[in-house]
Amino acid sequence: MTPTPPALELDVRHTLGEFHLAVAFTVPSGLAVLTGPSGAGKSLTLALIAGLVRPDHGRVAIGGDVVADGERGLHVRTQDRRVGLVFQDALLLPHRTARDNVALAVRTGSRHKRRQVALGWLDRVGAGWLADRRPGQLSGGQRQRVALARALAGGPRLLLLDEPFSALDPPTRRELRALVRSVVAEAGVPALFVTHDPVEADELADVRITYGHGRVVAVGGGRAGTDARLT
């Protein structure tokens, strides 16, 4: 059996105005949680992984594929990185129904087939009954379910969640955390989950990475081990 490459390898340095980010860690598989105070560079890290920002130095590898390498000038476009993104606000397209928002992410098949696949994903996140509603007719929690279905429907190699539930009330957050755990486990997609809520971090983390002002200050395991290095 060949060893599976780690879900994510990151070793980057990036400067944004006065802010310097220099972090290195590895996520072997499962659900990694990235915590730390606001302004510690968590969202910037996700942007670097997703390819929305080009790192000044260092490299990013997803599932063993190098997608960014500052030294070689390599920068794979966001489109080709196969990452699923979920932000704090769901960022659904307001002019499309829930189902058509998800169908946008399905990469192959006829329009009919893609809509069918989309419905399947909506069912898996418990939002099948909302398929024909537009984002304006959904609650915050429902929108995040749809956003999660959309992120998964693209067949991502890595799911990136940036404080996806922080605008929701506690019961809804608990429900959605459980959903993320089960869906990620079922779909076998590794995920990096950003939060500043310690309860959320404890409940979700296989691996827990803690940031403090642009540096990794601690790496701790929940269930799985990690070979993360500190810089």
Add this chain to the structure above:
Amino acid sequence: MDWTPLWLSLRVSLTVTAVVAVTGTAGGYLLAKGRFRGRGLLEALASVPIVLPPTVLGYYLLVATGRDSVIGRAWESVVGAPIVFTLTGAVLAASVASFPFCLRAARAAIEAVDPRLEASARALGLPEWRVALQVTLPLAWRGVLAGVALSFARALGDFGATVMVAGNIPGRTQTMPVAVYDAVQAGDDGRAALLALVLSAVAVAALAVIGRLGRSVVP
């Protein structure tokens, strides 16, 4: 009562609206998203028709596309008819005059679209052209439509540039605004008043229709 000026005006302004809606939106997209050399210059150049007196704009177009000009000759050898003093000239004049209105509105609307929406669409794997057509433009649609409406109004009302390039040939290039002027010059006050009222009604009605179109889209 001869209604030819009304039909000519509608024909010209609708053609112009179609041309400008496509070119202005594409240009607005380019200015909003493109990062290339000479972008600032291009933008300034495209806005010149707003600040130039219409007759001056028309004069330049007349010189540039006259029967002895390079463009004019090339056009005539291909199409078989000149640009100047034809309806083609009227369309050209009104297009250039109204293009910047659509361009600027489209650009502003496209720039106002939340870039994170476009980023998440890219993460889903959509190529740039699909991001543009399925995300950016649908979200910018109201602003673009407002620009198209302004362009239509500008085209319908153009006098100076049209008279310079297309002239004032009754039944052939005499559009409504020119016909109003003509009627006043001829002392035909009744005709002038009637034409003015009809032109006003068409302009207001068109804007009302476009306004309704914009509202009918569910946010």
